[in-house]
Amino acid sequence: NSIMSLAAESVIENRKFGAFRDSIAELLSENSRICNRLEEVLNMLSAEARHSASARLERAGEDMRRQNARIAATLEKFSDYARKNIQLSSNLYDAVFESRMRPFSDLAQGLPKMVRDFSRGLGKKIALEISGASASIDRDILEKLDAPLTHLLRNACDHGIETPETREAAGKNPSGKISIKASHSSGMFLLT
Numbered sequence: 001n002s003i004m005s006l007a008a009e010s011v012i013e014n015r016k017f018g019a020f021r022d023s024i025a026e027l028l029s030e031n032s033r034i035c036n037r038l039e040e041v042l043n044m045l046s047a048e049a050r051h052s053a054s055a056r057l058e059r060a061g062e063d064m065r066r067q068n069a070r071i072a073a074t075l076e077k078f079s080d081y082a083r084k085n086i087q088l089s090s091n092l093y094d095a096v097f098e099s100r101m102r103p104f105s106d107l108a109q110g111l112p113k114m115v116r117d118f119s120r121g122l123g124k125k126i127a128l129e130i131s132g133a134s135a136s137i138d139r140d141i142l143e144k145l146d147a148p149l150t151h152l153l154r155n156a157c158d159h160g161i162e163t164p165e166t167r168e169a170a171g172k173n174p175s176g177k178i179s180i181k182a183s184h185s186s187g188m189f190l191l192t
Contacts, residue, residue, distance in 0.1 A: 021075065021082060024075045103133065108133050118157050124157065129177055129180070132182035
């Protein structure tokens with residue numbers, strides 16, 4: 001559970017990379033605007049003033065262009081790092097989440113024998129049909145399902161299915177059937 005919480009927190013924190021990337025992109029854009037202003041100033045100067053300020057302004061412009069190139073390279077590296085980190089964080093979360101999952105068959109495998117034994121004690125013929133046994137479910141929920149599912153099955157055997165004689169008299173097959181279906185729908189585990 002602690003690892004699951006950390007993995008989820010990592011996914012959430014990694015989503016903040018976009019804001020940092022946007023900040024770096026804003027710096028790059030601001031530097032480009034400063035470069036353009038420097039060129040405008042240089043173009044506005046008289047020939048005499050231009051000569052004395054030209055070298056300094058040109059050096060400042062070159063410095064700004066180098067700075068822009070470094071910022072652009074840093075932005076590209078950061079974007080790549082952020083993309084990889086977000087993917088790694090998501091993969092970690094998925095792996096931790098998957099490690100908590102168990103197949104429904106872990107619980108269901110003993111149910112047919114339980115129903116068979118219980119129905120025999122009641123003098124009834126009952127078959128248990130399970131579908132979707134491979135559907136995955138959180139292990140904590142799986143453990144919590146054991147007692148209620150056992151109770152439901154016992155009630156179904158005891159009160160839901162008649163004796164073979166009563167069933168035959170009603171025109172039914174003497175053997176009754178209980179069906180359990182495990183499935184997923186809209187991110188939820190369904191047990192029918």
